[in-house]
Amino acid sequence: MKSLTDILIRDGLMIALISTGLLIALSAWISNRFTNGKIPGPAIAIFSGLALAYLGGYLTGGSNGLADVGLFSGFALLGGSLLRDFTIVATAMGARFSEMKKAGLPGVLALVLGVVVSFIVGVGLAGLMGYRDAESLATIGAGACTFIVGPVTGSAIGATSEVIALSIAAGVIKSIAVTIATPWAAKSMGLNNPQSAMIYGGLIGTTSGVAAGLAATDPKLVPYGAITATFYTGLGCLLCPSVLYLILRWMLN
């Protein structure tokens, strides 16, 4: 029996792939069965992931979540920064600058404002909660953009794993909040034409939330919101660990 556990640990990536597949399947089922699709499957999966990471830390006393449990050590590779950044860069494939031209100046303005406003308010809140170092502040500010911009920024500038975990959680909460609040606030936002959908996509940016929220409001608006939202994560990954982080560092010193 010992040899089987040895194989399972040695080829830990396979266990990680299988567990991730199961976790996502389970989350999709929960999303449909219990929330009527209102909370997107990926959001549930990421939250469950964070819960499992807590369990791992609780069981082992380590700081790498479930990866500290021998059988699940493969998660360190699957969820490590190399594969994460690689797959995120790949998502830029569908985007075309020519598409962005359709959204025009208001679209660009919405994108920049969306990233900068979320970052500033996120930094302000983190500051109120007692964070003082530029790395933690910038990572939490970036987490207010999306659950991708947060960890990408955090590992680029060297934030701690706790702060990165917070930034992921903040981004996931944003995506859920957007999904639920969009149909409800659509009327007061004037969200009933392609132009405002593009501005909305640029300001909010969290792709899964924008798509799900617009689909619940008016499915015809989804592609317009998606045009600008696809650029949001890229712009966030560009601005947060560079200009915005540097300004913050400069202000703190």
Added chain:
Amino acid sequence: MMIYGVAILAACFLMGKVLGEGLGQLIGIDANVGGVGFSMILLIAATQWMHNRRWLTEQFESGVVFWSNLYIPVIVAMSVIQNVKGALSSGVIAILTGIIPTALCFFLVPWLSNLSRANSKEVLQEKENKA
């Protein structure tokens, strides 16, 4: 060939990272300044360039699309290895930063929509005046 797509993706990824590291060293901080963002811009530019020359085949795209479809599973795996136990004590901040900036951006939607509508009206008016 699918591998061409993967190879271009890897090249853009590395160039962006090198650019980010270099920029960090240039301004004297130990950080990758905007690396992933640069990589994404490079990939968009590369595929646009190939698209214009009609070099972009379905096979090539599938090499990149495979990886982009894996991004949610990888993010889920990433969340599994975070130090959540250490973060739990400040969990309130995750809720606040998830909701407050978003609410603010919701308020900006009608404002920016009005601005852009006013702007396009002005442009139209200018055109009319010129005519």
